[in-house]
Amino acid sequence: MSSGTSGEWPLWEVFVRGRRGLSHTHAGSLHAPDAEMALRSARDLYTRRSEGVSIWVVPSNRITASSPDEKDPFFEPAADKPYRHPTFYEIPEGVRHL
Amino acid sequence: MAADAEAYQTVFDAALAADERIEPRDWMPDEYRASLVRQMAQHAHSEIIGMQPEANWISRAPSLRRKAILMAKVQDEAGHGLYLYSAAETLGTSRDELLDKLHSGRQKYSSIFNYPTLTWADVGVIGWLVDGAAITNQVPLCRCSYGPYARAMVRICKEESFHQRQGFELLLALSRGTEAQRAMAQDAVDRWWWPSLMMFGPPDEASAHSAQSMAWKIKRHSNDELRQRFVDICVPQAEALGLTLPDPDLRWNEDRGHYDFGPIDWEEFRQVLRGNGPCNTQRISQRRRAHEEGAWVREAAAAYAAKHGEAGA
Secondary structure, three states: OOOOOOOOOOEEEEEEEOOOOOOEEEEEEEEOOOHHHHHHHHHHHHOOOOOOOEEEEEEHHHOOOOOOOOOOHHHHHHOOOHHHOHHHOOOOOOOOOO | OHHHHHHHHHHHHHHHHOOOOEOOOOOOOHHHHHHHHHHHHHHHHHHHHOHHHHHOOHHHOOOHHHHHHHHHHHHHHHHHHHHHHHHHHOOOOOHHHHHHHHHOOOOOOOHHHHOOOOOHHHHHHHHHHHHHHHHHHHHHHHHOOEHHHHHHHHHHHHHHHHHHHHHHHHHHHHHOOOHHHHHHHHHHHHHHHHHHHHOOOOOHHHOOOHHHHHHOOOOOOOHHHHHHHHHHHHHHHHHHHOOOOOOOOOEEEOOOOEEEOOOOOHHHHHHHHHHHOOOHHHHHHHHHHHHHHOHHHHHHHHHHHHHOOOOOO
16 A cells, blocks of 8 residues: 655554454554554554454565456456356255265 | 546446445546545544543543543544544555644544533533444444445444443433432533534535435435434433433424424534534644654654664555
């Protein structure tokens, strides 16, 4: 995103693991001068009600995204392969555990 | 080039029509972007400025329980401001720019925060009525067409319900207390009721941005519709509190299935918007001072990060 003007602190993306057994999910972003401060601010900002047991912070400008347009042909190769889904196959009635 | 723009517009319109969300890197009309920045910035600023009238009472809260609750609430308001600033920044503006525009008066915040908190009961009324009105406004924003705004609103709405309930409980304690406490609660309701109704903005026919915002699915209901919903919610709640709402015209209308209410003093609303409310000057000067006095902390933290070679920027 915008790297900002003057002395604005860099932007970090925050990922929170809600509880053990779940993966980290994106919670939001914040500005912080360094990783340690980003973690502390993320705790105060995104886990005030025990929403997390673990936090990742990543500088926003280090994230590489697939494409500027999220409806891009990048994902098209998957669109014409319905045979990758179990519902593609017809199974005679009565056959079980399949 | 013109054909391209047209194609982009078609994709954008189709996404809106299908009730899909627009995400930061999608193409969007310039006016849609500008309108969102304006609304989200104003919303974020309101959260941050809104900390002031309540923080005014932290040091004078009547018990440790009330003090802890109030501090948690004011901290939440800061958090809400930060969620919204981050969401606004996905549209290409920067935090510095947003704060700059707040401090110089080029972006607005909700006019409700230009009223003073004169007594402890005001803390209760802010929770019950001001946060109540905010929730009525904000719940539909959870389905707003712009993804980051909608997601921020989901978090905020979850947290707001504590704000409203603590305010209601605080008022209930006062209204069931001594005669002086009850009178204090009633006085606060009398002062905040009409400004709370103004929080929904001007009547539909006079609202500059409403129609376009609804077409873009940023806004889902009109100002008057939300205001009516709020009035209908509040009347029975006021009865439960044993307090009255200061409107002689307030009565149930069987035909409409809603409460009728008296005329709103829009001239007062315009005056407060124009900067002539009781606390406009104080709110902005306090915000500027806080920002300036925090400068050395921001600089020191940045210097520390630079010295230790942290790669952030």
